[in-house]
Amino acid sequence: MMHKEATGQALFHALAIIIFFLSPHTTANTLKAMEDSGHLRINSYIEPARTIVPGQRIALTLEIATTTWFTAGTKIVIPEVHNLIILQTEQFAANATETRDGQTWVIQRWTLDVYPQHAGNFSIESIAVQVQVNSGDGSNTKGSLFSPPVTFLVTLPEALSEADSWTAAPAFRVIQRFDRDLKKLAVGDAFQQIITFEAADVRAMMLPNYVAELLPGLAAYPAPPELDxxxxxxxxxxxxRIQISYIAEQPGAYVLAGRDYLWWDTTRQALSLLSIPPTGFTVAGTNPARKTRPGGTLTVMSIAIGALVLAFTFLALRLAKSSLPASAWRALRAAITRATQQWSEWRKPALGTRLNPGGSDED
Structure with missing residues (x-):
């Protein structure tokens, strides 16, 4: 009886093993198995596919599709490629459902922004994408998928061959404004210059910079650029957005020079020149009197008083030396020496006379 019972259990376990390996659901218990069985796919492509210039945005799309559904968030491992800036600017995918050959597919489309820094041939090898999907039997399976590599060519148009820098975008503009009318400025007045660069399909860190004008008699105080x-x-x-504060220190006529910026219109495939016009203005008033350095009068008085004290002390010592005993003369001289040293230490400033060595005497 026991022998028949053991034989039945062995047959049951063997049958369970055969069913496990032959089941169509359990063969899809890994991402690789799901890919091989046609239930999971990953693809990659770029837009635009041609006519790309340095600095232009390329949209690299990763498309992940499954016949089941996603059960957790997807993570993309951004690769590092020489002379390419690759960014993930969107934190969510574009989700869709499509029917292909009678089969329903759940799709995620992720877009990476790619900015080539130079002309040449580029290749982005397989990108690792960490996903978790339902395996078809009620359980979840997770792991890494690897996208097909993509290659593309970046060319430098003849119009940009002599240019040092430009902005490649479908839209770009430069705006200059001032916070007050510059027609009635006087010595001591302040005003602000605001320069704003705006563009599409680029990042703020890639937009041009504006360096403050350095003109004698006009102090410039630029604030850190605001990037959005x-x-x-x-x-x-x-x-x-760049904001510069100016203070008129001297009267006269001033001109803030104009600036030119190159724009490669990626829609029209054409070069345009955007300019900030020169801005002239006049500051009225008279040259301010030279400032007296703080503590200057006190320093002169201290020197004069010190000289008088030294002269009086010298005469007193001459008289005392001839009338005092030698021991008393030595004690008096030591006391005077200590007093002189203490006075010298007392009159030293707590800080250096110039906190910014090499700066202007007017600071």
Missing amino acids: NSVNRGQIRAER
Whole structure:
């Protein structure tokens, strides 16, 4: 009886093992198995596929599709490629459901922004994407998928061959404004110059900079640039805002020089020149009197008083030396020496006379 019972159990376990390996659901218990069985796919492509210039945004799309569904978040491991800036600006995928050959597919499309820094041939090898999907039998399976590599060519148009820098974008503009009218400025007045760069399909860190004008008699105090990036329904907008405060220190005529910026219109495939016009203005008034250095009068008085004290002390010592005993003369001389040293230490400033060595005497 026991022999028959053991034989039945062995047959049951053997049958369970055979069913386990032959089951179509359990063969999809790894991502590789799901790919091999046609239930999971990953693809990659770029837009635009041609006519790309340095600095232009390339949209690298990773498409992940499954016949089941995603059960956890997806993570992309951003690769590092020489002379390419690769960014993930959107934290969520574009989700869709499609029917292909009678089969329903759940799809995630992730877009990476790629900015080539030079002309040449580029290749982005397989990108690792960590996913978790339902394996089809009620359980979850997770791991890494690897996208197909993509290659593309970046060319330098003849119009940009002699240029040092440009902005490659479908839209770009430069705006200059001032916070007050510059027609009635006088010595001591202040005003602000605000320069704003705006563009599409670029990042704010890639927009041009504006360096403050250095003119004698006009002090310039630039603030750190304000950078702003935004994404709205896949549309990327960038803004760099530069604010410079000026103070008129001397009367006269001044001109803030104009600036030129090159724009490669990626839509028209054409070069344009955007300019900030020169701005001239006049500062009225008279040259301010030279400032007296703080503590200057006190320093002169201290020197005069010190000289008088030294002269009086010298005469007193001459008289005392001839009338005092030798021991008393030595004690008096030691006391005077200590008093002189203490006075010298007392009159030293607590800080250096110039906190910014090499700066202007007027600071």
